[in-house]
Amino acid sequence: MVEKALEEISRGTAEVIDMERIENLVSKYYDDGSTYTVKAGFDPTGADLHLGHTVLLQKLRAFQNHGGRVQLLIGDFTATIGDPTGKSETRKILDNDTIMANAKTYQEQVFNILDDSKTEVVFNSTWLNELGAAGMVALATTFNVARMLERDDFDKRFKGGQSISISEFLYPLLQGYDSVELKSDIEIGGTDQKFNLLMGRHLQRAYNVGKEQAVLMMPILEGLDGVQKMSKSLNNYIGITEEPKEIYAKTLSVSDELMWRYYELLSEKSLEEITTMKEDVEKGTLHPKIVKENLALELVTRFYNEELATLAKEEFDNVFKSNQLPSDMTEIEVEEGIWICKALVDAGIEPSTSQARRDIKQNAVSIDQEKISDDTLNLAAGEYILQVGKRKFAKVKVG
RNA sequence: GGUGAGUUACUCAAGCGGCCAACGAGGGCAGACUGUAAAUCUGCUGACUAUGUCUUCGAAGGUUCGAAUCCUUCACUCACCA
Numbered sequence A: 001m002v003e004k005a006l007e008e009i010s011r012g013t014a015e016v017i018d019m020e021r022i023e024n025l026v027s028k029y030y031d032d033g034s035t036y037t038v039k040a041g042f043d044p045t046g047a048d049l050h051l052g053h054t055v056l057l058q059k060l061r062a063f064q065n066h067g068g069r070v071q072l073l074i075g076d077f078t079a080t081i082g083d084p085t086g087k088s089e090t091r092k093i094l095d096n097d098t099i100m101a102n103a104k105t106y107q108e109q110v111f112n113i114l115d116d117s118k119t120e121v122v123f124n125s126t127w128l129n130e131l132g133a134a135g136m137v138a139l140a141t142t143f144n145v146a147r148m149l150e151r152d153d154f155d156k157r158f159k160g161g162q163s164i165s166i167s168e169f170l171y172p173l174l175q176g177y178d179s180v181e182l183k184s185d186i187e188i189g190g191t192d193q194k195f196n197l198l199m200g201r202h203l204q205r206a207y208n209v210g211k212e213q214a215v216l217m218m219p220i221l222e223g224l225d226g227v228q229k230m231s232k233s234l235n236n237y238i239g240i241t242e243e244p245k246e247i248y249a250k251t252l253s254v255s256d257e258l259m260w261r262y263y264e265l266l267s268e269k270s271l272e273e274i275t276t277m278k279e280d281v282e283k284g285t286l287h288p289k290i291v292k293e294n295l296a297l298e299l300v301t302r303f304y305n306e307e308l309a310t311l312a313k314e315e316f317d318n319v320f321k322s323n324q325l326p327s328d329m330t331e332i333e334v335e336e337g338i339w340i341c342k343a344l345v346d347a348g349i350e351p352s353t354s355q356a357r358r359d360i361k362q363n364a365v366s367i368d369q370e371k372i373s374d375d376t377l378n379l380a381a382g383e384y385i386l387q388v389g390k391r392k393f394a395k396v397k398v399g
Numbered sequence B: 001g002g003u004g005a006g007u008u009a010c011u012c013a014a015g016c017g018g019c020c021a022a023c024g025a026g027g028g029c030a031g032a033c034u035g036u037a038a039a040u041c042u043g044c045u046g047a048c049u050a051u052g053u054c055u056u057c058g059a060a061g062g063u064u065c066g067a068a069u070c071c072u073u074c075a076c077u078c079a080c081c082a
Helices: A002-010 A019-032 A051-064 A096-110 A125-141 A152-159 A166-182 A191-206 A244-252 A256-266 A271-283 A288-303 A306-320 A340-346 A353-361
Strands: A015-017 A036-042 A068-074 A119-123 A186-190 A214-218 A330-334 A365-367 A382-388 A392-398
Touching (some): A002 A019, A002 A051, A015 A019, A015 A191, A019 A036, A019 A186, A036 A051, A036 A166, A051 A068, A051 A256, A068 A096, A096 A119, A125 A166, A166 A191, A186 A191, A191 A214, A256 A288, A271 A288, A288 A306, A330 A340, A340 A353, A340 A365, A340 A382, A353 A365
Parallel strands (some): A036 A186, A330 A392
Antiparallel strands (some): A015 A214, A382 A392
């Protein structure tokens, strides 16, 4: 039992520090039922969760299945600083209302995956607001600049002659201090959080908490481009609240290589199954497209249900395999004789008439499935289906 | 506080007082090929019913027939010195 639990817990991890401690906690749970705490911090800087977040959430869920009590930390205080992780420049700070609104949406979405009876949501402003100047100074004395500069992103920026704000030095300290307050047994985070996560251990020691948290790091999920990490700001993400057909379509658009990565980090399928599929694809007995479709179906099913997943697939196949039209598209009514470019802008499928002209010149625009080439065209009364590229459609009523 | 260097579009980055809506690369969009995949090739990439007009090169002023380019002030960044 303990063996299986540990296997589930270690699946897909990038690095674990103090695995022994995790083993002890889990086996103690199976011995006498005593629970332990697992901390994970979320920065309420964006409103919606995407698949990148779910990698961590699923791991938390795994802990919950084996005696872990999750401390879901909303970094509302630290969000006012901005985590320097992976940033090449100082991040813009957010105002309080936005942060609170984001935190709220987070909580609504998180319990898609987490068991809320085993989750405690905490805000770090609760204790950080109380810390005060003296507390901050005491906290800052536990660390020094040279070690802070060891951090890769600071180091790069420092050597590259870019600005680092003093407040950014405080970020790792404050995140680590959260672990002191929460007396966490384990903290999990992305590999890019390593420095911050280790800070938790350092500070738990410095403040004599009586234990040092184990640290479990998950790989960073690449975004749809397969290169950069999935993030809202890079617009390469799949949000968990997106429409089923969006999730389906976006999943299908990832490269074959990246698909295996997604399987590893996101799918519930066992590692053996995945390996078998991979071999079959290499042997040529299994088409990679089928494998990708299954992944897309699994993801839609997770956030909605099987029925909607099937629908999403049917819709997708209709539109792109049989070249039919999507079942729903934006509809607008316009006046007779409207200029085609204007109509495209009004329908929201082109950002400007200039762009519309360019696209028409490049054979990207069609009316009722017929490509057009005249960018001075005016529409006579009637109903038309306008299309730009492969995926932007609109129904226009003229007259 | 002093000295010097810098700020150009989504990002990096070139830019000689007129040939600058601004080289190039990445990204993005579109076309071909496909499995709406990747890779590859090609075109486009400020706005405007448009061979022209308008707004853009950190901000505000100025010099000039004409300024991204020269001058002044301000803001921000970096380096060295204190």
